[in-house]
């Protein structure tokens with residue numbers, strides 16, 4: 024039987040597909056290619072260009088393929104855009120997941136691993152953050168992801184479906200092969216933006232605020248390598264296959280780095296001075312987001328392999344310097 028990866032042409036989805044295929048799994052990918060890239064899909068996966076909001080397309084997929092469960096990445100994921108266009112997020116993330124779950128229930132597909140986010144917590148009460156800490160999203164993106172978690176909970180109660188929600192902290196890095204990596208348009212994430220400087224695509228990096236209550240005044244984040252995230256999805260899927268109950272797991276290294284520390288590490292890895300300038304704070308940025316991932320380690324047996332910041336930046340730089348335009352060659 025096959026695993027259906029929705030959003031398998033996106034950043035974390037494509038890395039998970041590579042990991043699944045490397046693990047010898049049969050993989051079907053569906054992606055509407057609005058933000059994903061066909062070139063990011065492993066050639067060993069069967070690909071369908073389909074939108075999760077399209078019930079007919081979802082039904083056709085479940086009828087054609089023998090699907091044992093779903094890994095669901097298909098969502099809009101830009102915090103800033105979610106604030107200026109919230110209805111896009113309700114439509115793609117919530118309406119999309121509604122249609123997907125309806126189709127899964129109709130076809131008796133009862134296992135789903137789902138990409139959630141640290142943005143479900145909002146401004147944390149404390150760090151490291153536990154899964155049981157309060158969830159009060161401060162942006163519409165986090166709000167829709169939390170609502171997707173709740174949708175799965177109620178669907179589980181009514182229809183017996185089981186789910187695992189994985190709350191990622193700051194996904195980063197690229198596949199060790201250098202074949203796939205991070206590519207967003209527009210790019211808003213710190214590490215790819217920093218690496219645009221040594222790549223000659225920007226003059227300097229902006230530091231959004233240096234007056235936070237942190238060790239050097241800049242925001243602290245928990246950077247987790249995309250390959251480690253990919254492994255967690257396989258472990259979570261196998262946990263459901265083994266009969267595991269509904270669950271929510273944080274995925275991070277449990278170590279926070281400041282924006283300045285990330286820039287310094289990038290200077291060391293690239294050998295470029297990477298000029299930086301301090302700018303005003305970006306609205307909605309919590310001072311610190313650091314995960315407690317003890318639960319994922321204990322219950323899933325997850326052990327991140329790429330925790331070191333230099334290793335993360337080396338893999339990201341290997342991708343960006345060889346693919347300065349990501350997958351773009353004028354087409355998607």
Ligand code: UFG
Pocket residue numbers: 100102140141142164192193194211212213214216228229230231232242243244282305308312
């Ligand atoms: N930052 C800068 N300059 C930049 C870009 C970012 O200083 O040019 C700072 C941000 O202010 C933040 C840190 O770098 O303090 C990391 O910013 P990112 O945009 O890379 O990541 P975020 O922490 O904002 O967001 C990430 C994910 C979101 C998720 C969120 C959870 O990208 O999808 O974590 O809080 F919602």
